[in-house]
Amino acid sequence: MTTPVLICDDSALARKQMARSLPASLNAEVTFAQHGKEAMDILQSQQFTIMFLDLTMPEMDGYQTLQALRDAGIDMPVIVVSADVQPEAQKRVMGLGAKGFIRKPIDKPQLVELLKTLVVEPESDLDTVVQTVVTPKLKRRDIYMEVANVAIGRAADAMARHFDVFVHLPLPNVNLFEVSELHMTMRHLVSNDAMSGVCQGFSGEGIAGEALVLLSDSSVSQLANLLNYPESQEFDNELELLMDISNIMVGSFLQGIGEQAAVRFFQSHPVLLGQHVPIESLIEKTSGNWRKTMTFEVSYAIENTEIKCDLLLMFVDESLPLLDNKLSYLMEDH
Template sequence: MARKQLIRALPLDWPVHITQATNGEEALDAIRQGHGQVVLLDLTMPVMDGYQVLGQLRAEGLKAKVVVVSGDIQEEAQRRVHELGALAFIRKPADPDELRDTLIRLGLLRPAPSTSPVTGVPCRVDPDLRVNFRDALREVSNVAMGRAAALLARVLGVFVQLPVPNVNLFEVSELHMALADAQRGERLSAVCQGFIGESIAGEALLLFHDAESDEVARLLGWQNHGDADEAEMQLDLASILIGACLAGIAEQIDVRFSQGHPQLLGQHSSIERLFQLSNKRWRKTLAVEISYAIEDHNLHFDLLLLFTETSIARLTQKIHYLMD
């Protein structure tokens, strides 16, 4: 969906032929073959991410002119891509006017005077990219998690490494088992926050790993802390991550979420004890899983956005409208 949105945002009077790649490795192969004189590059990708692509372009001496278009809007991310040779940074989803102005500023687009006919421009066809619902929601979540990461990075003074989000439809019992298996033997604390808007409802869950709590406190400048201080710290971080992520999703699909107050589910417990998922009011859940890892620290936060099964129809409608 990111590529579909970006192709639609390209200036119609830009005389270029377009080659697409689904990950960084494919992009490098295309650039080596001469298909990428100008590259619009994402950062969060499977197989090989955007940072690795920029590093490899430099290592091989490839002369592609790179504009990064990414949902990872951390100030450090922007500094790093410029250091690696990117000419500009545009936040996703790309605004057509900003993209056009950037291309003109970089000398990559020379628009003809408005009185002159545009000639020699290849026929631009709307991309016939088949985007399924899961991939589309993954991209929406990707943009939203980047905004949340930028806030987290600012609060903790760190660089946040972002994954490709996972999106799956689970039976609630299956989700319970998947979580229990992934977190087997770990002691965790968790914060939950409900949300609802335009027939879309669910719950956000943020997991904290007990073994990492001292590191979080150190980054926040808390010298001595007990369970009460730790709970306050977790509720504050949950407000940042959950609030920013939900706001990013809401903005893209044009809804307004009402959010409940974050609540501490429990501290220093097993995953089974924390989540009494069998007591949920719904049988299935659409789960978006995001794991924020902090660079140079043994620290990560696991965020799950769980949408009720009754929300899926409306969410699907909103996503398809965004794709079309």
């Protein structure tokens, strides 16, 4: 007897990893959805024993999907599988009716224990043999998008815990840029407001690059007020704030990538590129450093504020073959 399973995630790699993490004894018949809207359409004509649901997706995210399931009266166990590991995110999904939460990358023993309570009797023998599921062949971009997604979640969690806020996770954006394209992206990210920018170098096992953290003046002042940074004539509290944010965001993002690539990254001390300056001034400071780069582009927003913080993590072109090799296991079929 087969077990109908619905996996909803916008990442091709995440869908594949989820399907292949299912124990063979579940005998799963898997259906995939790329976002919540597609999942709800599928549920109009099919029934499933269990659903696995990502949170950060286009069209309809995981929170909206859980609410839609509740509104439609669909009584089906849902396990959220997400890179957004903020305590508040977990609290919210459980409040919306999710029966479990698993952080990405998937912890298979945790998955098996959840399945024992939700799908089969506890005494049943659920082994952890890989489930045979046919999935589409992955592209290089699929790999890097999901790697970025996990790293985004780690950085958001670090910010949420440090600053006691809830951070809305963006969809990742990964591109191979010429330097002129990178500068166009920087211009696109910012408003007409004056900006402050911090640069931080990183390296590990021959893989190197730089990270840029960009905040508008309005975001810096709101963040300083939110965090109750004391006013002082002796210290530049805004500068201290910028350095703190850069260290937290860049460090946790690199840790998220490093966990997946088995690389320990080291960061240099953050360097101020400029405070209260036009974006063109910050672009000038980066013009001589790059020819081509693979860039992870992330825009974080803090709930109930207008604060937006942009992170650009750029790997030098020469590092890409090494990083590809470190992540090659994600391309494998088993």
